[in-house]
Each structure stands twice: as structure tokens, then as C-alpha cells.
Amino acid sequence: MISDPQREPAVAPAPTGTPMPPATSASPPAPVRIRWGWFAACIALGLAAISIGWTFTAPADRLGYLGGVLGGIGTTLLLVGVVVLLERRIIDTAVSVVRTATRDARRRSEEALRAEVHEFEQRVAAVWEAEDPDAAAARMRDMIDEFSARVASSASGERR
8 A cells, every 4th residue: 555645744643632741830820710600500409409408398397497508508608618719829828938938048048158159269369379389279178178068068957
């Protein structure tokens, strides 16, 4: 069987089940989408269940039934409001706080490292200006070892 190059695509199409690449931090967050159909269906089914319960309740007990239903509705709305509707806001706020704290900690760490490097550069310049080359080289090896140990211990959280 001979294939016809004019009929076949040059590149095979991507399969439809191909996963999307992960979202980058630069992409905007997905907007909150309310599924109004589910919302309306839940209300309709809830009202149907309440009315069915009302019909099966004896006329003398309907006042107690109504109080129980209203208490249940109030509790449910409270739980839905706190857990479901505010969940995204709570999580977004927590993520924002953690992200800000991490960024501030990183900035402080970078500033501290820059200050240590600047101080080390000044000490190196002073050694090379004040001492002869052989003594300066020996002193430099000691200073480099000391600086490396100090930076490594501060990065791992140890205190000297």
C-alpha cells in the first residue's frame, strides 16, 4: 500500500487526552465559578424533601417539625458558608501570607549574604595592601575557610 503525501498530514495531530502543561506562577488564578444549576437543583430538592416531610408529619407535630427544619437549614447554611463558600478566600489568604513571608525571608537572607560578601571583600583588600604576597596568600586561605564555614553555618541555621 502506497501512501499519498498530499492526503497525510506532515505532523501527526496530538491525542485529545494529552495533559495540559502545568500552570506557571505568572498565569492568573482561575476565577471562582459558581455552578448555578447545582445551586438551583439543591434548593429545589431541599424544598421538595421538606414538603414531603411536612405531609408525613401529623398535624399536631408540624410546629415541632418546622422548628427542626429551620434549625437544620440554619446549621447547613452556616456550614456551607464557612466551609465551602469562604474556603477559597481562606486558602488564598493563607497562601498570600506564606508567599509574602517567604519573599521577605529570602530578601533578608540575600541582604545578609551581600553584607557578608562586601565585608569579606574589604578584608581581602586590606590584607593584600598590608602584607607581602606570601603572607597574604596564607592569610587568604584562612580567611576563605573561615568565610565558607560561616556562610555554610548561617545557611543551615546554626549559630556560631
